[in-house]
Amino acid sequence: MxxxxxxxxxxxxxxxxxxxxxxxxxxxxxxxxxxxxxxxxxxxLETRLYIYRVWALVKLTMLFLKELVLANIQVLKVVLKPKLDMQPAFFAYPTVLTKEWEITLLSSLITLTPGTVVVHVSDDAKTLYVHAIDISDVDEAIAAIRNSFEKAILEVSES
Incomplete structure (x- = not known):
């Protein structure tokens, strides 16, 4: 590149x-x-054209901004409810990312999204442990992360 x-x-x-x-x-x-x-x-050329990677990075940035706004709205709804009926949970997120910068970026994107925090990365860097402030279905949350952030990071990093 x-x-x-x-x-x-x-x-x-x-x-x-x-x-x-x-x-x-x-x-x-x-x-x-x-x-x-x-x-x-x-x-x-040995690798794909660098413009594709730049475009994938722009798409990742736009995805993060969209998720940031949506997560802020969800947290605002939870906070403004007269009765707090949150369902906080910890869950393990298995990742297919292998490079350190990819895992760090995924962890940062999850943490920067309101309502979620990556609290630990396993020693083999294959699992992220995430805390969510309000989650009803863990499998749905895992699928959402996999189909959004992880997929976009893979697009940026593939050669």
Whole structure:
């Protein structure tokens, strides 16, 4: 990925110098042309085009913001109820993520979402122990995390 990014910047500078356009517009045009050239040469590259990973990162960020807003609304509903009928619980979340940064990111995303906290990661880093402030179905919560955050992290990290 870093080689592709370096190549794209180098192509942008080459375009800027060849067109004698030393402005940001010239650089942006060169950068976009560099993306087109990298896309055309993608079969010669070892990994997938870095733009796909950048797009997956943007999607992960948007997913987190959406989940953040929804979780805040859920916590607000729980707090504003006249009678607290919460069902707090601890549950074990088995993860398929293997890299340390992926597990750390998943733990952070879960913890930053209101109403949930990762309290421990197992020694083999295969299980996260999560506390939820109000949860009715543990299997549903596990499936929700797997189909949202974990899936998006896998999209970002795959080569």
């Amino acid at each position: 870093s080689l592709q990014l370096f190549l794209n910047f180098a192509l942008a500078f080459v375009w800027m110098f060849l067109s004698s356009n030393y402005t940001s517009t010239g650089f942006i045009i060169g950068y976009l042309l560099g993306i087109v050239l990298l896309f055309a040469m993608r079969r010669f």
